[in-house]
Amino acid sequence: MTTRAPNHLPAWQALLSHHSRIASLHMRRLFADDAERARRFSLEACDLFLDYSKNRITAQTMELLFELARQADVEAWRERMYAGDAINTSEGRAALHVALRHPGDAPFPHADRDVMPQVLAARRRMREISDALRAGTRLGHSGKPITSVLHIGIGGSHLGMEMAVQALAAREAGRPAVRFVSSVDAANLAGALQGLDAETTLFIVASKTFSTAETMLNAASAAQWLRAGSGRDAIAGQFIAVTANDDAARAFGVAAEDILPVWDWVGGRYSLTSAMALPVAVAAGMDAFEELLAGAHAMDRHFHETPLEQNMPVVLGLLGVWYRNFFAAATRAVLPYDYPLRALPAYLQQLEMESAGKSVARDGDALGIATCPVVWGASGNDAQHSFFQLLHQGSELVPCDFLVAARGAHASPGHDDTLLANALAQAEALMGGREAAETRARLEGQGLGGPALKARLPHCVFAGNQPSSTLLYERLTPRTLGALVALYEHRLFVQSVCWGVNAFDQWGVELGKELAQGIVAELAGGGVGSHDGSTAALLERVRRMRSKS
């Protein structure tokens, strides 16, 4: 595979000079010059309609970007992923999250390395467990049905699951309540346990290694709470584990049939379609989760089979590279105009930033280019009343993803229309802005004139030319959510390949973990290890604060 640094590829160089020619063009002008622009720069796949015409691109930009994808071997890396090659090179592992939603029983990725039997077995077990919980036939230690499920996991074992439960669970009432605990801060667990009953609460401990410090501390405290409430050790029966470390889960006390598997070829942040999603199946039903898998699989096929030019993850990934490396955009905003998707930005923050927040290439060579931007965002309607001021009139170029449902989940015409109108209007305003002449006319229309108008005018001008892409879908169904998840996974993969980074390792989380272990020991033992002056002074200050009665 290619080992050439991305910025030495001919297409990269061509994009640099192309950028210098078109960077100052205003999208208003591009729309005025081309009546076909909206049609030209839109795509449909898996019930998602993507309008990417409000981006600072021309037809030539896209041609060059597709050429970059070819030169960076996006197609070959894609094949390698689907073939189960060890594309996670630093750990010698495959990245086979696409297998998790592969349907049927044909071997996948191929007969020599067929992971489907274990995938299908895990799905069956997810169904048994979630069906029993939803039917009220799974009982706690005293014989009462389980009514609450508390999921304990952090990072990749948490963010996607909570996002999907929020996105889908409003449809289902009268089922076990699902709550999440992630942080080791005792306030998180204490809050989550409030109102729960040891007789009717089931815990899911989600940790690939079953050794994540935060998760194991929370699991131990939860077990203690259960013991205190039940007067006995009720772990077997009221704890489920999702892990690749069977032995540790068993040692913790989880019954063998309550251990669900994940595998070394599924990274935590890519595990939303694995058994890690048990809380999603509990909250929304296994049928809904299977629909989610079908949506993800449809997008997997689209990504795998569609030429680059019509390939939605490819187009979005290339636009990401375009803004990051040619416009030097340091961030990208994700703006769901769909309240159930409000945790999507936090989910994508991990998916993208943990995958591509790196400075060395797969082979270890230093990359001299910018890689992953900061991904951030919030519920779009809320964000309008918060940080949109900066998007409209700030000094930063921030490409935005708008996610928009044509129909809301609750069929409330006044609310639905207002929400939708706001999404379209904000994207329109960000693109077009409002020039001084038009602003002046408007202010005059409001009766302003003379020095008052002159003083007000510059504050009310909008430069526009702020790019966005809009993903429109009829309604947020499980299938749509699955397609969105896979779209963002593959979008990120395309970007990573263009940058030359391995999207599937995360060595950058290790150093902090190691140092933390040392400080925990120091806090317990009273000694002080070797630290910089700041850390030593903070430790000393903590001791002083804690010694106050």
Next chain:
Amino acid sequence: MTTRAPNHLPAWQALLSHHSRIASLHMRRLFADDAERARRFSLEACDLFLDYSKNRITAQTMELLFELARQADVEAWRERMYAGDAINTSEGRAALHVALRHPGDAPFPHADRDVMPQVLAARRRMREISDALRAGTRLGHSGKPITSVLHIGIGGSHLGMEMAVQALAAREAGRPAVRFVSSVDAANLAGALQGLDAETTLFIVASKTFSTAETMLNAASAAQWLRAGSGRDAIAGQFIAVTANDDAARAFGVAAEDILPVWDWVGGRYSLTSAMALPVAVAAGMDAFEELLAGAHAMDRHFHETPLEQNMPVVLGLLGVWYRNFFAAATRAVLPYDYPLRALPAYLQQLEMESAGKSVARDGDALGIATCPVVWGASGNDAQHSFFQLLHQGSELVPCDFLVAARGAHASPGHDDTLLANALAQAEALMGGREAAETRARLEGQGLGGPALKARLPHCVFAGNQPSSTLLYERLTPRTLGALVALYEHRLFVQSVCWGVNAFDQWGVELGKELAQGIVAELAGGGVGSHDGSTAALLERVRRMRSKS
């Protein structure tokens, strides 16, 4: 006051050349060279300990930054704020949020324009209402005590209140449950109403103008729900309004004694210490809210009275300018290692980005400099398992704020120590990194050698030199929270003054609002107005999706 563009100030120019000299220095070296560095770059005020020694600064950097503050007239603008001058120039208004926590009955800001009688009257009414709700003596239409409070507001009428309720309310059980609705998405209101009873639910409608589209739609739907559940119009008695528009609240049906005031000299994003915080008083008690006010006032005094060099908001604001304008950092991360503060990043996102996300100076001149960065973040412990990979090994300089409590709210030694250790360790790792030689030794210690070591090594090196500031406090009390809120308000003010922008207007939210009104009408009426090709195509596509049966 000064009208000189900030980048034409002599100190700005001096900082530019100073930056070019020190930008490549590593903080490891700065600590090694100066045993006093941690002491030199730390401050204490209002029970907050600020360690800012892990920033890419020298003594000279700080001297030049303080000089910049002087040349930008930070001290004079501060005086003008406290004097009640119309420093919100584009709207001709004062910005007197400091009056909201002014104690006692001495006139403030001065005898000619004393706002204290109305401030104190509002506080008294907050106490009456919140005391009655907490005591269970406020009754719904059928005579049962109110047990749930649903707060309806968006942006500045929401983010701070929910943040503070989360931060403080865990202390108080058996009081009315407080929930929030902000988005116009019907899913938000429907979710919040789940399980509530029309007989025992009280609504707070928070909107300065009482005309915010989203809030008024949600209020109307809530009133409809209340009517459906009670069989009559129960708005009077079960709706409270917080607004500057009495007439509109009365017209909506709110009883006169249930209308709490805000004033034109309090911006929405600065209103957390106003009557807008009624839900905080309900959830945590008015005594706790008065403690919060006392903490904010203590920080107000610190900001007002302390020389620049020892002034915490000034130091933090100047560091913000340093990274934004000299290191070109496009973002800043806020990382509370204190789960109850998890909504702080969203609150600060609005506070800072809506205040300073601007490109023109107070007088309307175009600013040729970068202004507000993107402010983002999450619960620190969660973020370690999410986006910290990028902070440690990505390509972006991201200054971080760590917020750390020496004691957790729940006295859980294992949890507390782990949380605290992680905070200190992450800041230590971000600063120091781990060089290749040390990494090699460590990997060898793990038994790695030869090509395997060579392949792994570059992925496990940490460049470090990622700056952070740590705010340490004994425990998150209402007083500490108040001090933090005021600290961030004034920090932002200092930055705004350095950039020359008016931190108290928000003209950039208007255009989208106007365009949305037009599209709402089009969606209702079926016509299509004048739009760019993209917006027109999206509208057309929405119609098609909606017309499917």
